Amino acid sequence: MRKPTLLNWPVLRQFEDLDLFGRDKNTKSRKSEELTPRTHEADGVYKSVCPYCAVGCGQRIFVKNNKVVQIEGDPDSPISRGRLCPKGSATEQMINAPGRHTEVLYRAPHATEWTHMSRDKAVDMIVDRILASRKNGWQDVDDQGRVLNRTMGFAGLGGAVLDNEENYLIKKLFTALGAVQIENVARI
Numbered sequence: 001m002r003k004p005t006l007l008n009w010p011v012l013r014q015f016e017d018l019d020l021f022g023r024d025k026n027t028k029s030r031k032s033e034e035l036t037p038r039t040h041e042a043d044g045v046y047k048s049v050c051p052y053c054a055v056g057c058g059q060r061i062f063v064k065n066n067k068v069v070q071i072e073g074d075p076d077s078p079i080s081r082g083r084l085c086p087k088g089s090a091t092e093q094m095i096n097a098p099g100r101h102t103e104v105l106y107r108a109p110h111a112t113e114w115t116h117m118s119r120d121k122a123v124d125m126i127v128d129r130i131l132a133s134r135k136n137g138w139q140d141v142d143d144q145g146r147v148l149n150r151t152m153g154f155a156g157l158g159g160a161v162l163d164n165e166e167n168y169l170i171k172k173l174f175t176a177l178g179a180v181q182i183e184n185v186a187r188i
């Protein structure tokens with residue numbers, strides 16, 4: 001490295017060394033030479049899909065010691081070709097946020113406090129409620145005797161946070177359960 005002087009200004013060095021675009025040694029500092037990317041020391045790289053909208057941009061998730069250290073666009077993704085919007089680029093902050101809840105919380109009717117619940121118990125409660133609503137709202141035939149085989153006990157409302165494949169599977173599930181009131185932002 002050269003000793004810093006007024007004549008050693010990086011812009012002057014660029015012209016002197018014919019480095020007009022500033023991509024050579026003239027724009028590098030000692031500190032930047034010593035830096036290593038967070039992705040260099042990752043234990044593993046996993047592919048995923050951005051959780052924010054229905055576009056389905058591909059992500060590469062870099063993990064070190066069971067903690068996400070970086071998320072980048074996946075260059076192998078035919079949808080995003082390695083690019084992410086600002087929200088997709090900030091997914092790592094969402095995952096590692098100190099206030100993020102990672103356990104199931106339940107608030108009983110008329111209760112004022114949330115309580116912790118096991119994931120299995122929560123799933124069982126959801127299944128029980130879906131099956132009860134399906135049974136209570138089931139219609140075999142209409143007033144004229146035409147076969148309906150449907151339930152009016154629940155409806156499906158999907159959002160753009162899920163990608164098209166997930167929305168398609170949810171649509172198939174609700175249809176198999178007999179629901180006819182199914183709507184989605186993506187209009188499957």
